[in-house]
Structures are given as C-alpha cells and as structure tokens.
Amino acid sequence: MATTKLHLKPWDGIVVALLLLAAAVFFALWQKDGASLGTPPAVEIYVDGQLMRTVPIPSHKEEVRIETAYGVNLLHIGPEGVAMAEADCASRDCVHTAPLTRADGAIACLPHRLLVRLSGNLSTKDAPEEVDVVAG
Numbered sequence: 001m002a003t004t005k006l007h008l009k010p011w012d013g014i015v016v017a018l019l020l021l022a023a024a025v026f027f028a029l030w031q032k033d034g035a036s037l038g039t040p041p042a043v044e045i046y047v048d049g050q051l052m053r054t055v056p057i058p059s060h061k062e063e064v065r066i067e068t069a070y071g072v073n074l075l076h077i078g079p080e081g082v083a084m085a086e087a088d089c090a091s092r093d094c095v096h097t098a099p100l101t102r103a104d105g106a107i108a109c110l111p112h113r114l115l116v117r118l119s120g121n122l123s124t125k126d127a128p129e130e131v132d133v134v135a136g
C-alpha cells in the first residue's frame, strides 16, 4: 500500500485527466486555425477548468500573480517562456515544471486546480521545428 500525503481521490485524477484531454483537443483544433493568422501567443490561465485570465506575452519578463481560493501562484512570463516561479502548494510540482515555450505543453498545479497553457508556440532560438534534412 502506497501512502501519500496528497489527499487526491481517484475521482480528482479522472477529472484532471479529462480537463487535460479536453484542453489538448481544444488546442490541437485551435492551432490549425490560429497558426496561419500569426496571432501572437498568450498565456491562458485556467482555474477549475475555467479560463480565468488571458495574458499576452510581454516583450520583457513580467510577473503575474494568481490568487485563488486554493492558494497563490506566481508566474514569470516573457518572450523566452512561461515558468512557475513560486507557489504555496504542498507539492510544488508546478514550480519544478520546465518552462513553457510551446502550445503543446502545460504547467499544472493540481492542489490549486490550476492549469497554465500557451495559445501558440513562442519563437525561441532553439525551436526544433525548422530542422532541415541534411542530404548526404
């Protein structure tokens, strides 16, 4: 028997999985339409599965404080990515999540029912999508 201090019921896991799945499908569809429009990406902050806030990517790094009934999270948002800088959740898994640069990723803070996503890919220097095939 694995004992854990996280009091997540199995049902919570299912709800979170469904939310993530729904978000993934939504963004897959959205990207098809949005990519060609050149819409600048924005950070989308979901709480309890509801879009709470949309923050455009600033040209310089900014802090965004998210305060909900569940707790406080501090995001760092900038052209180089989106990272969870601070959080008062117990696990702090979100703080240790790699910074977001692409629309297919997400930072989740399960204790705070928080999901952070990008509406599009950031144009980072080391973006691997334009790799040309080297013909030998």
Ligand SMILES: [Zn+2]
Residues within 6 Å of the ligand: 087, 089, 090, 091, 092, 093, 094, 095, 108, 109, 110, 111, 112
């Ligand atoms: Zn967290």
